[in-house]
Amino acid sequence: MDAPTLDLALEPRLDGETLQQWVFRRLRRSVMAGRFPPGKAVTIRGLADALGVSSMPVREALRRLVAERALVLLDNRRVRVPEMTARRFEELMTTRTLLECEAAARSLGVADGAFIERLDELNRASDAAVAANDTEAMIETNLAFHAALYGGRADNVLLPLIESVWLQIGPFMRMALADLETHYPVDRHAEALAALRSGDEAALRRAIEADIRDGIGHLLAQLG
Incomplete structure (x- = not known):
């Protein structure tokens, strides 16, 4: 899947919120709201482009989401929703x-x-x-x-x-x-x-x- 076309949740950046906090909150909400289709790999670079940020805060946000079992890391540049049984x-x-x-x-x-x-x-x-x-x-x-x-x-x-x-x-x-x-x-x-x-x-x-x-x-x- 072409990551820039991913329809991410609209989450305005809050006063006092760091860029890293905002990226994590927006990606987390996008997963929770079903905006990451099951079985479709998404690139870190594509997510960064969609958010208008560098890859660094995206990588950190995805690391936390992987720890929460919301996503799985396929390699050093792609993630997807875990398979469901x-x-x-x-x-x-x-x-x-x-x-x-x-x-x-x-x-x-x-x-x-x-x-x-x-x-x-x-x-x-x-x-x-x-x-x-x-x-x-x-x-x-x-x-x-x-x-x-x-x-x-x-x-x-x-x-x-x-x-x-x-x-x-x-x-x-x-x-x-x-x-x-x-x-x-x-x-x-x-x-x-x-x-x-x-x-x-x-x-x-x-x-x-x-x-x-x-x-x-x-x-x-x-x-x-």
């Missing part, structure tokens, strides 16, 4: 379920009106993306909804662990969205919001588990 995918899905159900349950302690309204806004944006059949927006709004749900507490330690799993599953999300209506007939985010409003932990856990199962569980058959 049904067994590995099932383990990742199980890990997602365990971590995200627990993180969702812990959000009940901070689920005030403003917190729930923010999630409701994100869910409406997600619904609009589905209605428009906008794959990029569907992925981004889904990530935003879950990150907002799990990241409400200042001392949160689960979200970084969850994001490490998202990094490994992210490249396959576009496959999961190929036939969304068939596999995702119920709005599980709406169920989660209803559970938050009523303070029902068991219902919230069920909604998140079903969201993961319906959203990506069907990929197991394709990877088997």
Whole structure:
């Protein structure tokens, strides 16, 4: 694949952020959002050109992403998404379920009106993306909804662990969205919001588990 044509996530550089930090954050988000197609090698030089930077910060960012098991280094100039097996995918899905159900349950302690309204806004944006059949927006709004749900507490330690799993599953999300209506007939985010409003932990856990199962569980058959 010609790396300069890779559609990287749009992540403006933040005030006080070093070039190396920005490159890493943008590449990490691109992997998480499925912008690195499975099986396609990408060159370090091509990524540097796409970002408008030298190869040095790209190499460092990719080294960190390889350490997170988000990418594999093929040689000294190319990377790609790791191969996925049904067994590995099932383990990742199980890990997602365990971590995200627990993180969702812990959000009940901070689920005030403003917190729930923010999630409701994100869910409406997600619904609009589905209605428009906008794959990029569907992925981004889904990530935003879950990150907002799990990241409400200042001392949160689960979200970084969850994001490490998202990094490994992210490249396959576009496959999961190929036939969304068939596999995702119920709005599980709406169920989660209803559970938050009523303070029902068991219902919230069920909604998140079903969201993961319906959203990506069907990929197991394709990877088997």
